[in-house]
Amino acid sequence: MNDMLLQVEPLIPALRRYARALMRNPTAADDLVQDCLERAVSRWHQRREGNTRSWLFTILHNLAVNQFRQSAARGRHVTIDDTNENDFGQDAVQEQKLIYQDVLNKLAKLPEDQRAVLLLIAVEDLSYADAAKVLNIPIGTVMSRLSRARERLQQEIEGTAGGASRNVLKLRSLK
């Protein structure tokens, strides 16, 4: 048990960061991390040898995917417009912070699978092989998905992703 505390506890901030970037809603994200930790505690003795980090991210990612499916099935998907600009807990006063906030808003427009691969690799520093394990896809798919995610994010940043931004506008006007 002590071993579990030592290995899992330092990773909780990263799990929170991933969950929040994926879900955007801080409360839902922390609920997800809590769920993940409970599973980690109860399955600790059954875990695979080796990388605790990718093991935890796998649990968390699967929980997030389940949640996406469930909310999609209920027809009440938590889109970026259900959350407000301050969900990332930042006071966007400085120009730098505005840029960061903007990149997060653009990231939120990417499909879930592209967002996930980009976050795991570019932010959480998982290797391509570990990301493949977490996402349960071949490494070749990780690479092509990562490439699509980066191209798409760039289009969003440059404002050339026509269809997607129109959808967002439509959602906003319904509010």
Added chain:
Amino acid sequence: MSSRPITEDDLHAYVDKLLEPERRTQVAAYLEAHPDVARRVAMFSDQRDHLRKALAPIADEPLPAKLNLSRITENRRQRASPLWWAVAAMLLISIGGVSGWVARGSIPSSSSGLSALAQEAADSFKVYAPDHVRPVEVRASEGTQLVQWLSNRLNQPIRVPDLTTAGYRLMGGRLIATSHGPAAMFMYDDDRGDRLVVLTRPMAADKNAPMTLQSREDVAGFTWADGGMGYSLVGRSAVESLRPIANEVRRQAQTI
């Protein structure tokens, strides 16, 4: 100087700082000679940098009480108190008492025997093992509810085989509909993500039957029955590696 051609993957690995120093130098030289590609790579690097900086504050926030790992561990220990286990055991015993009556009422028929069970297990494996989203209905983390629920539905005290010594970890289980009534399915996976399925249900025919091997296409399995309960273990692994696991499942089932 000739080197391997630069690939898209190299460019991403360059952005993610995952290249070996030698390859990194080669990619850097390539980028110097190709400003268009370099511009794209620089944009990707900026994205990465901005994302990291934008999200960094989240990891610095103090953790809320509900994410206190010691507390989560403590709560779990309290839930699994001896009293709780005693209640669970009593429930299982009472379910077991009722089940004898139900199993006796069925009419034996040849198609409900061992071969039918083997087929049901192979079908369940083919349907659920490739499922990456929801291979099981109830996860291993809710093990006690899983056992209680399946025991209830099968009118039999069910025990989940523990295959950790064979390197397989319980993922969870689900209820399966067969033409011979409900069956309990348990799924396991190993370090490589290879999955196994154990299917068990009360038997109307072949109440006691020796272990038989069946293999069709690339799926292999062992099926047997003891004391009115049939069991079938199915996987994609080689027969030699499945046999000891089947023996282990059988050994554990006999000690209920």
